[in-house]
């Protein structure tokens with residue numbers, strides 16, 4: 001890197017939701033560790049959720065800071081519970097952002113695609129902008145070819161499988177697994193944020209999905225820097241434990257519970273920051289887990305009330321006596337709320353991860369070298385399932401068939417037998433399970449190498465910084 005020129009100044013403008021905000025904060029920290037001056041733009045309330053980790057970075061001399069947007073009448077878009085949905089309208093931040101950019105004129109703005117108005121605002125100030133989409137090259141390629149070839153319009157029913165044409169692997173989906181905007185047969189859904197963008201920052205690494213990185217760059221013509229897994233920048237226990245929200249159970253008791261278990265014996269179950277499950281679904285998961293007979297840590301987040309409303313903790317969603325049984329037998333730990341996911345995944349006792357296939361969770365599972373049971377619900381999670389199970393071969397499908405919007409109840413729950421079967425296939429001793437575990441461990445090592453000096457992601461961070469420097473000179 002050219003160390004004589006002044007550092008580039010990059011503004012990071014995350015979306016106010018867990019699965020999008022968490023990786024962008026990490027990304028800003030990664031760029032600061034490579035010498036760029038990183039500034040995170042957010043609202044005052046939202047800043048509280050990651051202030052401490054930025055303070056720690058500053059104390060160790062990293063050039064990173066937070067700037068808050070001044071909003072009229074002290075209104076704040078964030079409720080700090082990290083639950084902003086993908087369609088939350090953030091345009092109230094447009095004027096405050098414009099004023100901030102006019103004042104400081106950074107060399108680049110990395111912004112989340114869910115701030116739909118943002119590209120335009122930045123372009124008007126002639127500042128280079130880089131888009132963060134929050135997902136993998138793989139799912140972007142699947143999405144693009146669904147749009148291009150519309151294979152789902154050529155099948156006779158929602159459950160008839162079709163192949164997504166043009167991709168390096170045979171990727172089979174059903175219409176029932178596609179997001180609503182594909183099923184509504186709207187054409188021209190192509191996202192506008194890709195127009196005029198300097199490029200796309202991807203939280204992934206080349207060795208994970210090489211054929212799809214090439215396809216994304218060469219066939220789809222996108223300029224992309226792969227800089228992940230960014231979660232690996234969390235090196236100490238505080239950073240890992242305080243990521244996102246405050247954990248509901250203190251991390252020491254979780255770790256000592258895990259310490260009492262055999263290596264690779266525990267299955268960790270979580271559905272991310274946003275998903276709401278029905279009491280019926282939770283009941284099926286509970287029965288399935290118990291029947292699988294493997295120790296588990298189960299994070300239970302938001303729950304739909306039986307009436308259709310949502311709530312934190314409606315009663316009676318567990319089988320009778322379940323909690324007492326698992327406590328007495330030491331078979332399971334239920335975390336109601338927020339878990340220190342990185343700490344749990346990297347513990348040697350954890351041998352499997354039942355995940356909703358949110359991209360961050362997938363990548364965090366990969367980084368920890370843990371094979372997965374895939375339980376997709378919404379967003380691009382069904383695509384991610386295909387990557388895990390069919391391309392990387394490091395997971396087992398639970399058998400979800402129905403894509404539902406994040407706040408909609410599914411028509412049926414995934415049954416207890418499916419949960420039991422998938423968990424047993426992953427966690428029982430078998431040649432198939434051993435092979436998945438071996439592959440997952442190998443990918444985990446590649447993930448860690450990618451972010452080390454000389455690794456593919458490390459080089460991509462430097463390469464974007466160098467491009468921005470040369471833009472600045474010109």
Ligand code: UDP
Nearest residue numbers: 018019272273274338339341358359360361
């Ligand atoms: N997460 C966490 N503890 C929890 C739930 C989620 O630390 O109890 C983190 C998780 O590590 C990941 C993010 O929140 O970084 C969730 O992102 P993901 O893309 O997996 O799913 P989303 O929340 O966007 O559906």
